[in-house]
Amino acid sequence: MRTVMVVFTRDLRVRDNPALATACRVADRVVPLFVADPAIEAPPGRARFLLDALTDLRASLRDLGGDLLVRRGDPAEVIARTAREAGASQVAMAEDVSAYARRRQRRVGEVAELRLFPGVTVLPAGAVRPAGGDHYKVFTPYWRSWSASPWRKPEEVPARVVLPEGWRGDDPRAVLGEAPPAPVTGGESAGLARLEDWAPRAGDYAGLHDALAEDGTSRLSPYLRFGCVSPLELATDPRVPEAFVRQLCWRDFYHQLLAAFPRLGTENFRPGAREDWADDPEGLAAWKAGETGVALVDAGMRQLLAEGWMHNRARMVTASHLTKTLGVDWREGAAWFARHLLDADVANNCGNWQWTAGTGTDARPHRRFNPERQRERFDPERVYVDRWRA
Ligand SMILES: Cc1cc2nc3c(=O)[nH]c(=O)nc-3n(C[C@H](O)[C@H](O)[C@H](O)COP(=O)(O)OP(=O)(O)OC[C@H]3O[C@@H](n4cnc5c(N)ncnc54)[C@H](O)[C@@H]3O)c2cc1C
Structure with missing residues (x-):
């Protein structure tokens, strides 16, 4: 036996x-x-x-x-x-x-x-490698190899799970203790329900995913974070467009980066990137509270506190504001996000923070997102900033 x-x-x-x-x-x-x-x-x-x-x-x-x-x-x-x-x-x-x-x-x-x-990812870290290296440092060539490489077939749900004689399970709440309600329900059933709710609109993803006020993205990130939905099943779902699969590839990209550079969460990835961060406790506190006076930055930070989630465009703008405008260390921002995001994980959080701070994989490390121009482009009617006004 x-x-x-x-x-x-x-x-x-x-x-x-x-x-x-x-x-x-x-x-x-x-x-x-x-x-x-x-x-x-x-x-x-x-x-x-x-x-x-x-x-x-x-x-x-x-x-x-x-x-x-x-x-x-x-x-x-x-x-x-x-x-x-x-x-x-x-x-x-x-x-x-x-x-x-x-x-x-x-x-x-x-x-x-x-x-x-x-x-945990669509393709395991290291499954595709550049010639002469063990990981990709740039997204586009990774995306090309990742898309072209063979993927395993999704597994069936097992027909039966047979425990050894006399064994039984435990109530998770009895072992872990109760926790205050989260803004969304966790679990595979809730994740699949969210997918079914979003899938009819998935075709609009390319046009809508940057629109701050729309429910245009899948909001599956916390479910992916805990593996409640399979990234491979999502990537092979015939209803999702290539633009969405590309975002799942970003997720894999940062996982293979973390596998190759285990200090991604604590050290600058790019050699020679800035280390002279500003000591600005008041600026940092205002940023955390959504009280900087910059409409889009404050809206994003308040959405984070209220929903445990923030729109990707707002994540880029708030992170750029902290690191490039206030000059505060990306690790401060990443730690705040890690505390409040339901989807926070080291690979995606720190990979994206480093990208935005210019210490990571962005080929244009000095780019800065102008919050007002971003608002005009992605929230022209001010619906998002008004929704999260104090
Ligand atoms: C500063 C900063 C910090 C971030 N921290 C995290 C984090 O801790 N955890 C996290 O999952 N994502 C993080 N992201 C990436 C992205 O913002 C979220 O994955 C996305 O907003 C989740 O919403 P969604 O599920 O509706 O995404 P969708 O647009 O529906 O995308 C589908 C899935 O693709 C993946 N994905 C999308 N964009 C990215 C990206 N840029 N990098 C990596 N994967 C991506 C996510 O798993 C997401 O659920 C961060 C981005 C920035 C700029």
Whole structure:
């Protein structure tokens, strides 16, 4: 009798989940586990989104005949102990690229037979490489190789998840504790519902995605952040246009960048980029509160506090204002976004902050977004700035 433990991390779904699907194919018994690591306590909005996602995942696994174990503690210790108790010969996990995730994978690999699977991105980091290098530093050639390379086929939902005799799961709320409500409901079911709601308008994406006042983008980013929807299923959905797939490619691009440069969240990516940041606590506080007096910057920052999400165009303008106009260190801005965004992850947050600050991969590092000109172009009727007025 073969038992495999599936450890969920940023792949909180049953659809197109290669770790889960393979375990159910090769093993007689499967032990699905989530480990809440006290070392990475999520801020309130993300904590609730995570709770919703785990509750939904547990319900889906139960529908398939299985369940979800939820434990708190050091992941390597919990995984080793639970695998021993369940008699699991192998641990299956989705491969992730942050320095933290890689350390976790290394430690789990020391205490159990670990097998890593794709699923966090469309293409795994390192799947496409430039001639003579191990990662792409520029987006357009990455996009070309990424689009031209073969992709795996999305996995089917397993027919059944069979737990070892006598094992049952845990209520995530009992283990993690309650969290204050988040602006949107987390989980695979909610993510798929959001996709179905947006899909009929997906054809307008190229024309609408920069319009600040429109609901023209998918708003799937928190669901992608927690893996509640599969990036591969999205990228291969016949209803989404190429302009949207290109944005998913940006997501993969920053993941492969983080894999190659694990200090993306703490150090300038571009050698020689500026280090002489301004010490401006008052400017920083006004920026955080949405009280700079610059209409579009303030609107974006207030949307962030209210919704745990901000329109991409506003993210670029607010980040440019902080780093290029006030001259404040991008790490201050990235930390504030990380605390308030439901979708915050190191690769996308810090990759984009560095791009905007001119310390990252933008080939025009000195460009500055003029907030009033951006407002005239992307919010000509002032609908967005009025919506978020104090
Ligand atoms: C300063 C700054 C910080 C950012 N921080 C984050 C972050 O922490 N997490 C995050 O997911 N995105 C981040 N972004 C990228 C982008 O703003 C969001 O992904 C997007 O606004 C999410 O909304 P959506 O799901 O409606 O996007 P859509 O326009 O519907 O795009 C679909 C998906 O493509 C991906 N995507 C879109 N744009 C980008 C991009 N520029 N870079 C990487 N992936 C992208 C996202 O996963 C998104 O959900 C940041 C951008 C900036 C300028």
